Amino acid sequence: MDQAALAHEIAGRHLDRIGGPITALREVAAEFGYIERAHMEGVADAFNLTVAEVRGIVGFYSDLNTEPRGRTHIRICQAEACQSVGARELTAAAVARFGAGLGETAADGSVSLEAVYCLGLCTSGPAATVDDRIIVRATPEALAP
Amino acid sequence: MTVAKVPRETLANALGADGIAAELAARGHDVVRTGSLGLCWAEPLVEIDGIAYGPVQDIAHLDAARIGPTDEIPALSRQHRLVFDRCGRVDPFDYDPTPIRAHLQRQPADILAEIEASGLRGRGGAGFPAHIKWRTVHDTPSDRKYVVVNADEGDSGTFADRLIMEGDPFRLIEGVLIAGHAIGADTGVVYLRSEYPLAAEIFSEAIDTARGMGLLETFHIELFVGAGAYICGEETSLLESLEGKRGEIRAKPPVPAVAGLFGRPTLVHNVITLCAVPGILEHGGAAYAELGVGRSTGTMTFQLAGNVERGGLIELPFGVALRELIEDWGGGTRTGRDVGAVQVGGPLGAYLTGAQLDTPMTYEALAAIGAGVGHGGIVVFDDTIDLVRQAHYAFAFCAHESCGKCTPCRIGAVRGKETVEALIASERPEVELAIIADLCDVMEQASLCQMGGMTPIPVRSALGLPQGGD
Structure with a gap:
């Protein structure tokens, strides 16, 4: 099956759900690592939307990434509670260590970094995630893949 | 056998609660997974036969982390818990539906009167009197009405919605059911942010359990997980998102209580507002108001x-x-x-x-x-805080999260960020400060929603500018 058909099939499971197009796109991103144009076409067709509308949705939500991520994906909280305990310094150290800025993937594809605005762990910052692992009171060492 | 309570909660889990629970079970304890007591500084907090220990790093050295009897921890006993009374105390899935069944036998008019008497106001931020919203939805004729729960808890420094949805998800289900019964809705939708995967997992389990108990025979509850957008915490943006669209703000009026989700009358409340409702019915609106x-x-x-x-x-x-x-x-x-x-x-x-x-x-x-x-x-x-840098962040955050629908927010946030950068480099800061003050007035008065409308608040306070022109 081509990518559009695969995305169409995923979308088909959410046609009657509230917020269905967004849930379908979240699932596409989770399944294939990122959302490409063919996926948008498949989702658009399933929901009877235009590709432009689906592209608009994808562009709006930060979870709906259109580029592949690194083999390890690291998110570092940039919000105030984490700022108050060193998130800026942690981010600078991570950028230097992994060779990627926020929103970027290292040249060798090993790590991608992303800014996140609050993980709800505000008593115990800086907070971060390394793939599905949650890190609190994070240090540069603790973020290693 | 001794009973060991270990939180099943994101922070405690990040600090090793799953492993601690497994070790305690291996040592013969009867392990109960509770929510968090909210004493985040003591996580992972383990309670064994009524004695609290925390933060527990190694169960071989529990005594080093002994806090004392849970009921006598001042940081807990001095609180007045109506919303969080069960959270962290019990296994949330060991749930007794008797009280909620009794609440749902009450007449809608009677419930509306209790909510009015309580003086309850929205806990999401706006502080709007709850009973006015409830009555508006109740009184607006429609073939269908909705209860929408705003669990898009994006504010840095907040985690109450997460704690209650992980630790006492039935408290939220109770609030939704009572509200739905009172206003005449048959569907509830919970908009949960994607940064809270464990809350999604636990709340989904709770919906299934409630269904199994027969609590959802005449009322449908659906969980929707967002896709990363702070602005979707604004109620009209949230409704757009639930309709499967970009989370762009709607101009008000009409307010959602008149025309909300899919154009139907919709009661939109923050998690904690709805979680206060069962306690209000239990103790009475007048007692709450005291x-x-x-x-x-x-x-x-x-x-x-x-x-x-x-x-x-x-x-x-x-x-x-x-x-x-x-x-x-x-x-x-x-x-x-x-x-x-x-x-x-x-x-x-x-x-x-x-x-x-x-x-x-x-x-x-x-x-x-x-x-x-x-x-x-x-x-x-x-005291190492750099307030000018925080003003810069306030504009930068607004620029990052603005839905882009209205000009004062979309353009103002970017220009504000640039002007703070100019201020930092400036030899005549009064020039830039005057521009920022003017920009703040425009954003406050002309933005469609509170994203642009309230960004001036942190900016002005950080830069020592007076709040509000009117």
């Missing part, structure tokens, strides 16, 4: 966060002084330095300093100093 100060009735779930020694969830009647929360409850800063500034009410809240810290935490007293309670988040910074 708590707090003036029109700030009942309890507020304050969340103490950031650079603070003992951060956590503190549920108290409105009126406690901000300084008391930070110093008595929080034990000052984590770094041990003096408090530099405190941001109250999330990224759109004011930075408070000095004598402002003596302000009582009520809607009215905070409004009088140009601040707000918001969702109850309190973020402490020590």
Whole structure:
């Protein structure tokens, strides 16, 4: 099956759900690592939307990434509670260590970094995630893949 | 056999609670997974036969982490818990549906009267009287009505929605069912942010359990997980998102209570507002209204966060002084330095300093100093805070999260960010400050929603500019 058909099939499971197009796109991103144009076409067709509308949705939500991520994906909280305990310094150290800025993937594809605005762990910052692992009171060492 | 309570909660889990639970079970304890007690500084907090230990790093050396009998921990016993009374105490899935069944036997008019008598106001930030929304939805004719729960808890320094949905998800289901019954809705939708995967997992399990108990035979509850957008915490943006679209703001009126989800009358409330409802029915609206100060009735779930020694969830009647929360409850800063500034009410809240810290935490007293309670988040910074940099962040955050629908927010945030950069490099800062003050007035008065409308609050407070032109 081509990518559009695969995305169409995923979308088909959410046609009657509230917020269905967004849930379908979240699932596409989770399944294939990122959302490409063919996926948008498949989702658009399933929901009877235009590709432009689906592209608009994808562009709006930060979870709906259109580029592949690194083999390890690291998110570092940039919000105030984490700022108050060193998130800026942690981010600078991570950028230097992994060779990627926020929103970027290292040249060798090993790590991608992303800014996140609050993980709800505000008593115990800086907070971060390394793939599905949650890190609190994070240090540069603790973020290693 | 001894009973060991171990939280199943995101923070405790990040600190090893799953492993601790497994080890305790292997040693023959009867392990119960509870929610968090909200004493985040003590996580992972383990309770064995009524004695609390925390933070537990190694169960071979539990005594080193002994706090004492859970019921006698001052940081808990001095709270007034109506919303969080069960959270952390029990296995949430060991649930008795008898009280909610009794509440749902009451007449809608009777419930509306209790909510009005309670003086309950929205806990999401706006503080709007709940009963007005309830009556509006109730009185607006429609073939279908909705209850929508705003669990898009994006404010930094807040985690109350997460704690209750992980630790006592049935409290939220109860609130939704009561509200739905009172206003005549048959569907409830919970909009949960994607940054809270464990809350999604636990709340989904709770919906299934409630269905199995027969609580959802005439009412449908659906969980929707967002896709990363702070603006979707604004109610009209949230509704657009639930309709599967970009989360762009709608102009009001019409308010959602008249024309909300799919154009139908919709009661939109924050998680904590709805979670206060079962307690109001249990104790009576009048008793609830006796708590707090003036029109700030009942309890507020304050969340103490950031650079603070003992951060956590503190549920108290409105009126406690901000300084008391930070110093008595929080034990000052984590770094041990003096408090530099405190941001109250999330990224759109004011930075408070000095004598402002003596302000009582009520809607009215905070409004009088140009601040707000918001969702109850309190973020402490020590004296190394650079307030100009925080003003820059406030604009940058608005630029990042603006939905782009209205010009003052979309353009203003970017220009504001650039102007703060110019201010930092400026030899005549009064020039840039005048531009920023003017820009703040425009954003405040002309933005479609509070994203652009309230970004001036942290900016002005951080730069020492007066709040509000009117």
